Amino acid sequence: MTASAANPVAPVLDVKDLHVEFDTYGGIVKAVRGVSFDVHAGKTLAIVGESGCGKSVTVQSIMGLIPMPPGRITRGTAMLDGVDIVQQKIVNGRDIRGNRVGMIFQDPMSALNPTMRVGDQIAETLQVHRGYSKRQAFDRAVEVLTLANIPEADKRARQYPFAFSGGMLQRAMIAIAIACEPAVLIADEPTTALDVTIQAQILDLLKDLQRRNGMAIVLITHDLGVVARMADDVSVMYAGEIVETGSVDDVFYRAAHPYTLGLKAAMPSSTTPKDQGLRPIEGTPPDLFAPPDGCGYFARCPHAMRVCGPSHPPNVEVDPRHNALCWLHHPDAPRTVSELHRRVQA
Amino acid sequence: MTALVDARHVTKHFRIGRGQTVHAVDDVSLAIAEREIVGLVGESGSGKSTFGKTLVGLHEKTSGEVYFEGERLPQRYRPADFQRYSRRMQMIFQDPYSSLNPRMTVGEIIGEGVRLQGGSNSAAIRSEVDDWLERVGLERVHAARYPHELSGGQRQRVGIARALILKPKFVVCDEPISALDVSVQAQIVRLLGEIKSSMGLTMLFIAHDLSMVRYLSDRMAVMYLGSMVEIGPSEAVYSQPLHPYTQMLVASNPEPDPESERQRATVPIAGEIPSPINVGQGCRFAGRCPHVMDMCRSVTPELRGAAGVEPDRRVACHLYEPATSD
Ligand SMILES: Nc1ncnc2c1ncn2[C@@H]1O[C@H](COP(=O)(O)OP(=O)(O)OP(=O)(O)O)[C@@H](O)[C@H]1O
Ligand SMILES: Nc1ncnc2c1ncn2[C@@H]1O[C@H](COP(=O)(O)OP(=O)(O)OP(=O)(O)O)[C@@H](O)[C@H]1O
Ligand code: SF4
Numbered sequence: 119m120t121a122s123a124a125n126p127v128a129p130v131l132d133v134k135d136l137h138v139e140f141d142t143y144g145g146i147v148k149a150v151r152g153v154s155f156d157v158h159a160g161k162t163l164a165i166v167g168e169s170g171c172g173k174s175v176t177v178q179s180i181m182g183l184i185p186m187p188p189g190r191i192t193r194g195t196a197m198l199d200g201v202d203i204v205q206q207k208i209v210n211g212r213d214i215r216g217n218r219v220g221m222i223f224q225d226p227m228s229a230l231n232p233t234m235r236v237g238d239q240i241a242e243t244l245q246v247h248r249g250y251s252k253r254q255a256f257d258r259a260v261e262v263l264t265l266a267n268i269p270e271a272d273k274r275a276r277q278y279p280f281a282f283s284g285g286m287l288q289r290a291m292i293a294i295a296i297a298c299e300p301a302v303l304i305a306d307e308p309t310t311a312l313d314v315t316i317q318a319q320i321l322d323l324l325k326d327l328q329r330r331n332g333m334a335i336v337l338i339t340h341d342l343g344v345v346a347r348m349a350d351d352v353s354v355m356y357a358g359e360i361v362e363t364g365s366v367d368d369v370f371y372r373a374a375h376p377y378t379l380g381l382k383a384a385m386p387s388s389t390t391p392k393d394q395g396l397r398p399i400e401g402t403p404p405d406l407f408a409p410p411d412g413c414g415y416f417a418r419c420p421h422a423m424r425v426c427g428p429s430h431p432p433n434v435e436v437d438p439r440h441n442a443l444c445w446l447h448h449p450d451a452p453r454t455v456s457e458l459h460r461r462v463q464a
Numbered sequence: 465m466t467a468l469v470d471a472r473h474v475t476k477h478f479r480i481g482r483g484q485t486v487h488a489v490d491d492v493s494l495a496i497a498e499r500e501i502v503g504l505v506g507e508s509g510s511g512k513s514t515f516g517k518t519l520v521g522l523h524e525k526t527s528g529e530v531y532f533e534g535e536r537l538p539q540r541y542r543p544a545d546f547q548r549y550s551r552r553m554q555m556i557f558q559d560p561y562s563s564l565n566p567r568m569t570v571g572e573i574i575g576e577g578v579r580l581q582g583g584s585n586s587a588a589i590r591s592e593v594d595d596w597l598e599r600v601g602l603e604r605v606h607a608a609r610y611p612h613e614l615s616g617g618q619r620q621r622v623g624i625a626r627a628l629i630l631k632p633k634f635v636v637c638d639e640p641i642s643a644l645d646v647s648v649q650a651q652i653v654r655l656l657g658e659i660k661s662s663m664g665l666t667m668l669f670i671a672h673d674l675s676m677v678r679y680l681s682d683r684m685a686v687m688y689l690g691s692m693v694e695i696g697p698s699e700a701v702y703s704q705p706l707h708p709y710t711q712m713l714v715a716s717n718p719e720p721d722p723e724s725e726r727q728r729a730t731v732p733i734a735g736e737i738p739s740p741i742n743v744g745q746g747c748r749f750a751g752r753c754p755h756v757m758d759m760c761r762s763v764t765p766e767l768r769g770a771a772g773v774e775p776d777r778r779v780a781c782h783l784y785e786p787a788t789s790d
């Protein structure tokens with residue numbers, strides 16, 4: 119069952135046809151090339167994809183965090199509660215976003231202020247967005263640090279970021295992001311520095327907040343186990359585009375795009391025997407200075423056909439609400455999806 | 465077996481004011497053989513990064529010794545010591561953002577160590593840099609970029625190239641693949657494996673993803689709150705963990721399968737959350753351990769062989785009788 123089938127109301131966050139580029143010394147990097155997704159209250163959308171494919175840039179542009187220049191949002195909208203926040207020229211991510219959207223950054227060190235005690239940083243957010251008194255805000259800061267599983271939070275709140283381990287920084291970021299109980303939580307690799315026992319507790323905490331407040335979550339992660347555990351829907355990105363979207367079951371059990379299949383094959387599971395070795399996808403992603411006209415995955419795709427090189431693949435609905443950007447699913451393509459799965463398994 | 469790196473009873477405490485001490489690493493011993501890869505996993509905040517930094521001299525040791533190729537390393541490095549040892553020992557840092565100089569291009573960052581060593585002209589350095597960019601799955605065009613112009617995973621690979629280009633004998637890799645997608649992870653793990661056989665690299669590989677560590681490492685060591693609680697051959701530790709914490713780690717590893725994840729019960733937050741500040745007597749896992757006994761709270765378990773398990777395994781837990789020969 120998909121989000122919109124169960125929930126007739128509009129999505130909390132609705133992103134359409136987002137394009138982002140950067141000026142660099144070597145030319146223009148076309149980092150995001152027409153990304154669309156939406157997420158409903160109480161649901162989790164996971165975004166997965168190759169390193170460098172534009173996941174962070176996508177969410178940073180929604181948050182108004184792209185430095186402009188050198189960055190540019192050349193096209194697209196992001197509707198939050200019916201208001202287009204991309205068109206609002208706010209660069210520091212404050213205002214409407216501050217209260218309604220919380221963000222967990224991929225680099226906690228770049229998002230935390232190294233010269234300020236961790237507790238004070240959380241308290242400051244609460245003073246600005248919630249109008250708390252200094253005292254109230256600090257008490258709440260200790261409370262959210264405890265919620266985020268930081269032991270002895272009252273002592274830790276008085277420390278500076280350098281005294282925190284990688285995983286503790288990450289939990290401090292999570293505490294800042296959830297302190298204001300946002301309607302949408304954007305989490306960019308929120309648990310990469312945590313061991314799996316703490317990770318499991320943090321994921322449970324997020325699910326719990328979601329059940330209680332109907333928070334929508336956009337979760338960027340490389341960990342397909344985390345996706346399996348958290349996501350209702352999944353979007354797979356490659357070279358600046360979303361190449362497959364569907365329910366978590368669609369993407370795990372009926373993957374339709376060759377990149378998704380390659381990613382799944384590269385993932386070791388606890389049952390894969392060690393001597394079977396690892397199977398990375400051979401080759402590298404295309405140059406984003408001059409993205410190809412045709413399919414971005416063409417050079418690495420084991421199923422590529424002649425049409426895939428010169429012509430951009432269509433976005434085909436392979437099942438209801440399950441889409442893939444790939445020529446294989448064009449009605450005139452010689453192969454069927456089940457044939458594709460057989461070939462991959464062989 | 466001659467150890468390339470031999471850490472004996474290494475302890476690192478941090479004073480944090482008001483008479484409080486963080487026991488980041490407490491009496492950890494580890495001998496790493498030449499060409500061996502040891503995976504170090506464990507609780508967040510358990511002291512993995514601190515232990516790694518202490519090995520390569522980035523932290524002064526509170527007590528204990530580290531020997532490298534039989535030579536005892538200084539308790540506290542002076543600037544000249546870094547110069548002396550950096551050729552042989554390198555570290556790939558956990559946080560690629562703050563460890564890369566924001567005012568240097570990627571090409572300059574990767575080539576800097578080679579330049580400082582002297583003896584190579586700039587054209588040779590440039591071609592070596594290009595070579596390493598390719599080996600870690602980046603492109604030549606990335607050499608002209610600044611760190612903030614890269615994605616998280618691209619930055620992480622710059623850190624890997626910068627360390628490996630110096631052809632060190634020993635590298636501490638601190639979470640080198642955590643920001644990479646599984647395909648690039650597999651590529652890096654394979655690259656490290658190749659370098660191990662071609663250059664004879666020895667590695668301490670810090671990670672929290674057990675399934676990847678298992679692929680790469682010969683032995684796996686597990687830390688919890690400053691202590692080493694288990695060590696043994698990777699496959700054995702992964703498939704038959706002895707310590708209750710290791711068992712919990714293996715059991716909480718999320719599987720890439722939505723159906724089985726839906727069946728998984730949510731983890732109750734068991735017991736009090738531990739803290740490395742002013743730790744007392746007894747097993748540090750006692751507060752969260754499902755098998756805790758009275759003696760666990762008063763007697764600190766030693767890392768030792770256990771009766772009935774392979775002699776190359778060690779565990780610090782009172783559930784196991786000591787091995788008779790140990
Ligand atoms: N400020 C910038 N200037 C130039 N290029 C940039 C800038 N920021 C990002 N890029 C480029 O845009 C592309 C997308 O980057 P992004 O950070 O969104 O990747 P990502 O999908 O989050 O990857 P990862 O999983 O490694 O974090 C990358 O190729 C990156 O090099
Ligand atoms: N410079 C410092 N000053 C004070 N305490 C510190 C300092 N560096 C680390 N610590 C503390 O030492 C302990 C161990 O930290 P360390 O970074 O080694 O953990 P870790 O095992 O690498 O964790 P993670 O997996 O989260 O990166 C933590 O409690 C941390 O807060
Ligand atoms: S469009 Fe062609 S090249 Fe691209 S993924 Fe599909 S089959 Fe492969």
Ligand SMILES: [Mg+2]
Pocket residue numbers: 173174175224306615616617
């Ligand atoms: Mg990113």
Ligand SMILES: [Mg+2]
Pocket residue numbers: 283284285512513514558638
């Ligand atoms: Mg660490």
